Amino acid sequence: MTDPSAGNLARRFLFPNSVAIIGATSAAYKSGGRRWLSLIEANSGARLYPINMSADGLNGYKAYRSLRDLPEPVDLAAIVVPSAHVARVVEDCTATGVGAVVMISAGFGETGPEGRAEEIQFAQRVRAGGGRMLGPNSAGVFGATGGVNLLGWAVPKGGIGLITQSGNMALTFTNYARVKRTGFASILAVGNGADLRLSEVVDMLLADDATRCLLIYCEGFAEGDGRRLVDLLRRAGGVKPVVMLKPGATEAGKQAALSHTGTLAGDAAIAEAALADVGVVIAEEAEEAFDLAHALAMGRRLAGRGIAVLSDGGGHATIVSDCAGRRGLTLAKFSPATAARLREILPMRAGIDNPVDFAGMAESDPGCVPLALAACLADPGVAGVVFAGHFGGYHLMTGHEPTQLKVAAEEVAAAHDMAVAVRASDKPFILHSEHAERGLATLEPIFRADVPVYGGLEAAAKAMAALAIGIAADAQTERHVEPAPSTGPHGRVLLEPEARQRLVAAGIAVPAWHVATTVAEARAAFAALAGLGAAKVVLKLISDRAVHKSDVGGVLLDIGSPDAAAKGLRHLMALARELGDDRATVLVTGMIDKGPECLVGARHDPQFGPVVLVGTGGILVELVGDVASRLAPFDSALAAELIGRTKVGRLLAGYRGAAAGDRQALGDLVAAVSRFAAGAPDLLELDLNPVIVNAAGAHIADARIVVRP
């Protein structure tokens, strides 16, 4: 699957038989000292060679002056000497044929073009000796199975493989692993990337059996290396999940990345799309990146999007459910068997619909948690379970010591039972606990069952959502103002002439119109409108059988003569008869000169009262999703500000040479609609769509009003 040399490289860096540190010392406050000590501590059997200019031995190991003095060529050499000495040490590497070099020494590519040229030469020399190099300016390497730790700090073992362009982020992620009770299979800090590029290091970890999920901190790729990574991951076919944190979408971020790793962050959207196409999970924040990798390293996956949310209380349940919903998950509908079982387990005050609200029950009887968990895991409609609340710390919620001890013991028993339930299932279970990161013994059985435990509510939800990898995405729940009819069924829809009359009565200018039922009336209407200057007219069928006129062909445009008007009327009346409506009429009004089409709407919101909406109109209003809203009423100045928030507002301002529309007229109309909406207690919905805005004004081309029945 991967480059044939990747396994070989991984062996040298992560499973070396012999390791030298050039610049080793026993002084723990020095960079070379910390790393020598972490290497000794981690070592699982490799031969270790400290290289030091003066000492004869370090911590019981014989010390040497140079790589050339060693009894063997080493698999792995770490260089931790001042920059002035690096060139000489590199020559020693070349001469002795070191297989893998970790150059921790800094002061090269990050200082400018001269340093960059130097480090490229080091890379060439190492390769000339048959080796490959990580760094310079690398923080080091950690390999759990092979017993390598050149980072200088203790690293907990686990299933995450970390690749990072920042040494500080290696430390940050290590800190997360400590408090979250998980760990790393491997850590590779690529530093300046003079030789081994990010894509090659990823290839190494794809080949490493202990690495169950890759976590990558990447500010940018070397030229073409983003492409190499995508090609590699496509070939690998999703064999291991990859989570990436990739700052640099903003100017400030790009500026920082450039001065840090010297990488041009490039076009963030292109990078994200390309990486997402091969299954890379792009995290938005550092802790989130770690949390997702933690969950994915567990190995379990969601087989569907419906989950169960259990909680100690409604607030936690709501936050978890909402966040999971935003990430494409849904609340599963429980089977009757599950519902019956939950009713047995939980008291009457608990909510047993999904999300399940324990309503404080678990505080006094933690044993109900594993029972409910097992019931949910057994439900075929439930793909995974999140429990949110205070588990592990119920005993801390009482100040009464005997009770505290009793509850703590019950929590430990419940945690054991939860572990049993989890092991009996292959579905993912994720725990949120306020007490996740306090090292409580009550959570030990859960940590040991490899259940990810999060201190953040949203962290738990996002982690669960990340386990939906490979499941065809539903239409994600979107957050937008819904300008479509929502109260229609509960309200009465006015026919358009009546709607227009309401507007006129409210002092809102509506283009002249006539209602015709006969050919003669249609001709007369045409003549009257022509007299007002309309060269062409529109005919619209008015029928309560055809609320969506254009969907049934009930709108005739560009009618240019009295004869055409007469013909159109006959056609529409015939259409009405087909629809079974013998009370239909035809509305005749002038064609409006071209211009951007806007929506001006109003809603009665139950919580906020009258609200006005404005944005891009036409039949594509929902598709475009360009709507801004404000509580009514407001004046023309605020209307103008509201219009300015929309894309169509920018268009009307004469964007890129487009003809400017009469924004003042639109603002006045929007303000007038806001006054109308605020003063009409029976109004449920108003849609003026389109309002055609041209240089001569803002013209209402269609009006729809829904009132309380």
Place this chain on the structure above:
Amino acid sequence: MTDPSAGNLARRFLFPNSVAIIGATSAAYKSGGRRWLSLIEANSGARLYPINMSADGLNGYKAYRSLRDLPEPVDLAAIVVPSAHVARVVEDCTATGVGAVVMISAGFGETGPEGRAEEIQFAQRVRAGGGRMLGPNSAGVFGATGGVNLLGWAVPKGGIGLITQSGNMALTFTNYARVKRTGFASILAVGNGADLRLSEVVDMLLADDATRCLLIYCEGFAEGDGRRLVDLLRRAGGVKPVVMLKPGATEAGKQAALSHTGTLAGDAAIAEAALADVGVVIAEEAEEAFDLAHALAMGRRLAGRGIAVLSDGGGHATIVSDCAGRRGLTLAKFSPATAARLREILPMRAGIDNPVDFAGMAESDPGCVPLALAACLADPGVAGVVFAGHFGGYHLMTGHEPTQLKVAAEEVAAAHDMAVAVRASDKPFILHSEHAERGLATLEPIFRADVPVYGGLEAAAKAMAALAIGIAADAQTERHVEPAPSTGPHGRVLLEPEARQRLVAAGIAVPAWHVATTVAEARAAFAALAGLGAAKVVLKLISDRAVHKSDVGGVLLDIGSPDAAAKGLRHLMALARELGDDRATVLVTGMIDKGPECLVGARHDPQFGPVVLVGTGGILVELVGDVASRLAPFDSALAAELIGRTKVGRLLAGYRGAAAGDRQALGDLVAAVSRFAAGAPDLLELDLNPVIVNAAGAHIADARIVVRP
């Protein structure tokens, strides 16, 4: 500013002279016991009356059987009795004229309509006695200054006023306050809101002097109460910042909110817009909400959008800068004086441009941090400073004990100096530290200087961005694929005929065209195109002085006759002479039948190589921002999938009755372009815009290519 009774209400709930707890007990594991104990502990002088059915005294206080037995009517009564007894206790409240009732007892509105009717009646009875009620199902009340704590847990004091619809969230926020070393002026858990609505409680806290920032957990408003809150906050004129966490944007979240607080979450976008209009900061996550309130309660504000970012290393600096950039902040340009001062303070290896990278310097010499901080705070171009890294824990980074003690002492001194620098300035300083939440003594001076300290990198950046309240927003940095020319200055722009030829040579169908320089050629071109079925043609000026043809009037549409073609040619050639181009030509091609306009483009990305873009086209391409991308090459099936991600793709599928376009043809074109892009190493940019897609195919109406020079 606020309702005149709000101050009165605040006095009763938060500064009572006498408090009774009905259901008090000394058993700490009971709800009434925990609350009685937290009240005793918090009390700063009010007369306390435990009411208990059997005890004569509790914790040294005389106990009573009923409110009616008390020597005075109390200001505040907390009801913590089983639901069956609540009606009787409410009657006691009415009879004795209790001013404020906190009903902690549950089992009413949250159980259904009958419970709702009951609690409404309780509210009416309390009001009949001259009082107001919080709850039922309230978690309690905390007031720092007035010495009230009916929550049952210890609450640290501070400047945040919390109003919550969830008792669990009151506990979650209290836990945050503990570890983050800040606290509350007040906490009010509104529970079911049978009497006091959210807006009224907000009014109370606006009137409370100790509350410096409001934090609200709100799942939904009672009917019309969202509007009342907005009106209230508008009248209050931003006197206090308000942060709100408001889950319920998704179906899952709405479902959970409905079963929890019974509120219909309503339209999230309308609510968010209305609240944002009166300055409410809408937080996306629970911890973020708390973190923003924490920063805002500090009182300091940004006076501009340019900040300084200091860090121990580049990764942290990049993440903080990028996140701050996404929230509208920028990296300030340092004054020459600041740059010179930083050069003095920091070693050569440090990066002294903004963001400043200490490159490990602070680990060995923490004293450089306050010096750099003071220098940045003194820079008139810097509105605020974030320091990110390991401050407070440098001493932990060495295993060498004498060094550890020495560094710890230096860190304490540095922290003192930082506090001095902060107090000497009125600009905000925010600290990120990996060790923020570990209770280290090294951070004490910083906590005492009221500096918010965050454990999360993004948390620090977001908190700083929240302090830009009231500063006119710049155009926020947006994340989108940039289809506009970006390499133009570095590449050679082909004239359109040459671009078309490149496409044809690559096997991509381009509508027939001719190049004319004389009237005769224009007539001949018209005739030839008419012979191919074109009723009308387009004339375009081809000149390297007019790369944007339509901007200079170089495109003539709807040319319907040989004469019109001849006239058009003369017009365009005259235009060319005006532009000083005597080598211009005119391209003649057939008009294309109407259809949605798409963009099909390609770019050479330095990191990812050839990339293809597709989306909504026309002159508004950047305004609409509807673009999807994929690495080239790919086949028609993947092209179809890519098109399906765009809005124009949904439109072409026949969205809401729009005429369906030939998506197959567009997919084939996109795939062909992807092969072309992948096989053309000199290609920097390709823009086919518009490609007009109608029922008869996908037609390239304009082609622009930029190649390596």
